[in-house]
Amino acid sequence: MLIRILLFLLLFFPFSLGAAPLDELLVRAGTPLAQEMGETNPVVFYLERPRARGQLARWDRQKKRFYLSKTALKKWLKQIPHAEPALLARCLAPLYAHEKVHAQNDALAQENGFIWPLTLGDEVLATAKQVAFMRQRTTEQPDYYQACLSLTPQLPRENQAATAHDWPAFEAAVLARYARLPVQKLPPPPLTPEFIRQAQTGKMVYGPLTFRVRSRGKSRAQIFAHGHPWTCINAKELSKMDEFPFFKTYLKILNAQTAQTKKELLRR
Numbered sequence: 001m002l003i004r005i006l007l008f009l010l011l012f013f014p015f016s017l018g019a020a021p022l023d024e025l026l027v028r029a030g031t032p033l034a035q036e037m038g039e040t041n042p043v044v045f046y047l048e049r050p051r052a053r054g055q056l057a058r059w060d061r062q063k064k065r066f067y068l069s070k071t072a073l074k075k076w077l078k079q080i081p082h083a084e085p086a087l088l089a090r091c092l093a094p095l096y097a098h099e100k101v102h103a104q105n106d107a108l109a110q111e112n113g114f115i116w117p118l119t120l121g122d123e124v125l126a127t128a129k130q131v132a133f134m135r136q137r138t139t140e141q142p143d144y145y146q147a148c149l150s151l152t153p154q155l156p157r158e159n160q161a162a163t164a165h166d167w168p169a170f171e172a173a174v175l176a177r178y179a180r181l182p183v184q185k186l187p188p189p190p191l192t193p194e195f196i197r198q199a200q201t202g203k204m205v206y207g208p209l210t211f212r213v214r215s216r217g218k219s220r221a222q223i224f225a226h227g228h229p230w231t232c233i234n235a236k237e238l239s240k241m242d243e244f245p246f247f248k249t250y251l252k253i254l255n256a257q258t259a260q261t262k263k264e265l266l267r268r
Contacts, residue, residue, distance in 0.1 A: 022047055022073060025088060032089035033096065043096055047073065052181065056151070057095040059102040059114075061227075066099050068092070076151040083147075091148035095131040101126035108253055114224035114246045120206060121190030121254075124174045125261050131158050131170075132265040165266045175207035181210055188231045191250070196241055199231060220244045 022104035030042030037043065045057065045068040076091070077083060102122065109116035134152075137144045145152050161170035174180050178186060189206035190197045198204040204211040223230050224246040233241070241247050245250075 012065040020192045022070065022077075025083070025085060026068065026073075026172060028085035029088040029092060032086040033092055036089050036093040037096060037100075041092075045092065046098075052185065052213045054180070056153070057092075057099050059099040059106075061102070064103075066096065066103075068095070072151055079150055080147060087147060091151045093132045094134050094145075094152050098126045099143065101129050105253075107249070107258075112246070112249050112253075114250070115227040117223055117227065117250065118187045119190045119230070120175070120187050120209075121192075122187070123178060124171050125257060126168065127155070127158060127174045128261045128265045131155055131162055132150050132261075135159070135162060135265075162265050165268075167262055167266060169264065172207055175209060181209045183211060183259070188229050190254075191230045191247075192254075193242065194236060199238060200235065204231075220247065 026045050026047065030044045033043040034041060043066070045066045047070040048067045049059070050056070050069040050071055056072050058067050059065075060067060081086065102118075105122065134145065145154070145206040148231045155173070157173035157176070158170055161167070161173055186209070188211060189198075189204050189209075195204055195206070199213045202213050204213060211231070213231050215234045215238075216228075218228050218237075220233060220234040220237050220241060223233055224227060224244075
């Protein structure tokens, strides 16, 4: 009987067993977060233990949810113990701006009948959106994110590059941060003609990172249907990538997104 009662409480009252303070704070931050982003519907993050070193947030394409590092939130709350939902929303907004790029890519791909092939280039563009968003807020109020330091990365090198209108330097700064992780845990370089040519040699160099390409015999169709890393494509299929309809659509979206993101970040 006791077990049944506990199961009932877990199912219908999940906040009753200690998860309430953090989860409830995130829920209450949903509406002010939407206001920060100029959206109408509340934006809710779910808590999880980070899956990689330094990970603060992520978008889950299967569950269609935004996740926040429970470790990072707890650390932040130790510094701001009586934080209001509005302040948490302010600190979450840059992370949401970043992860929303991945969510939108997945939605665009789904509309066109394929799964978006995640690459490290997506992280560069998502970081650019994040930095551009923060720069808009700090132009008139430089200390806008002062209370967010342990939850919202300030990205000084990326900001310096943006101020200098230097996209290559911005990209290099982002890649330098990701280079701290083992390369085997990173997504592959951008799926573009330049890197396709490199992949055919068996090695790709993207900023400070070197990727060894080992074909897993996957076809182009499998990559765009199941979301496998594009470096798994067999050599014959890879050589014909530019003829593939899904790749053409993907590249058109990617090029448009890149141009718009650069414009927003560099204000040109």
